[in-house]
Amino acid sequence: MNTESLPALLKGLEELSLPTMRGQCEAVARQATAESWSYATYLLELVDQECQQRRQRRIERWLKASKLPLEKNWQTLDLKRLPLKVAQQLRSLLSGDFLDRQENVLLFGPPGSGKTHALCAVSQELVRGDRRVLFTKCGLLVQELLAAKRDLRLPATIKRLAQWEALFIDDLGYVQQSREEMEVLFTLLAERYERGSVLVTSNLPFSKWEQIFKDAMTAAAAIDRLVHHSVIVEMNVSSYRMEKAKKAKTEPPASEAPGSTG
Ligand code: ADP
Ligand code: MG
Numbered sequence: 708m709n710t711e712s713l714p715a716l717l718k719g720l721e722e723l724s725l726p727t728m729r730g731q732c733e734a735v736a737r738q739a740t741a742e743s744w745s746y747a748t749y750l751l752e753l754v755d756q757e758c759q760q761r762r763q764r765r766i767e768r769w770l771k772a773s774k775l776p777l778e779k780n781w782q783t784l785d786l787k788r789l790p791l792k793v794a795q796q797l798r799s800l801l802s803g804d805f806l807d808r809q810e811n812v813l814l815f816g817p818p819g820s821g822k823t824h825a826l827c828a829v830s831q832e833l834v835r836g837d838r839r840v841l842f843t844k845c846g847l848l849v850q851e852l853l854a855a856k857r858d859l860r861l862p863a864t865i866k867r868l869a870q871w872e873a874l875f876i877d878d879l880g881y882v883q884q885s886r887e888e889m890e891v892l893f894t895l896l897a898e899r900y901e902r903g904s905v906l907v908t909s910n911l912p913f914s915k916w917e918q919i920f921k922d923a924m925t926a927a928a929a930i931d932r933l934v935h936h937s938v939i940v941e942m943n944v945s946s947y948r949m950e951k952a953k954k955a956k957t958e959p960p961a962s963e964a965p966g967s968t969g
Pocket of ligand 1: 779783788789818821
């Protein structure tokens with residue numbers, strides 16, 4: 708590279724906030740010279756590197772903002788433990804197409820069956836694919852909505868949540884909420900209907916949602932809105948925690964296992 712123009716180039720790239728291009732322009736120029744690249748190829752290589760860096764940083768930012776538990780990811784999800792149909796459903800969610808259709812995902816199963824892990828794993832992959840997901844525990848979300856209602860800023864809070872393509876509500880119905888608490892949750896679901904996806908995990912089947920929403924009418928209205936455009940996943944598997952605990956009890960420790968070298 709022409710060393711005379713280098714300082715001005717570095718300064719210009721800094722002013723344009725292109726740190727990767729700034730950091731790489733000299734090294735890539737050496738490669739370009741060695742390999743007789745065209746000017747366009749040189750420029751394209753630098754632009755590519757800048758774009759990749761930005762994308763990676765953006766995804767890291769969104770992963771942090773998503774509040775998803777990062778240890779519950781696709782790599783640590785044992786798909787073999789899940790029924791074939793569930794594994795297929797989860798895989799098909801990875802494309803994120805359902806977000807474009809504002810469809811919901813409702814995942815049912817007993818405690819410990821891996822609902823949170825499975826949907827967190829899918830959500831993390833979605834964020835890595837440049838989609839915006841926010842993870843919330845139902846109990847905390849409801850408290851936040853209630854506080855907002857008291858301060859007369861429920862509409863603003865719901866609007867803020869609308870920025871997320873998918874709102875993940877973990878453990879719907881796990882803690883018994885008061886009528887007032889369920890009303891704000893219902894308002895949120897009604898506002899989001901056909902506008903943004905909701906991902907829900909619950910250990911209560913629809914038949915018991917009356918307990919969650921306190922009356923049959925509200926429960927039916929909530930179910931109606933959630934189910935209208937949705938993927939329903941039934942995790943009919945036993946508790947992963949329980950299985951692990953049982954295994955630990957029945958299996959001798961690794962050091963005593965036959966064939967172990969100790
Ligand atoms: P649920 O939300 O249904 O109560 P979790 O997703 O919290 O269950 O799972 C309970 C524990 O078991 C977690 O530590 C989770 O990481 C683990 N777990 C459950 N299912 C799987 C699975 N298929 N692969 C790997 N870990 C799993
Ligand atoms: Mg859970």
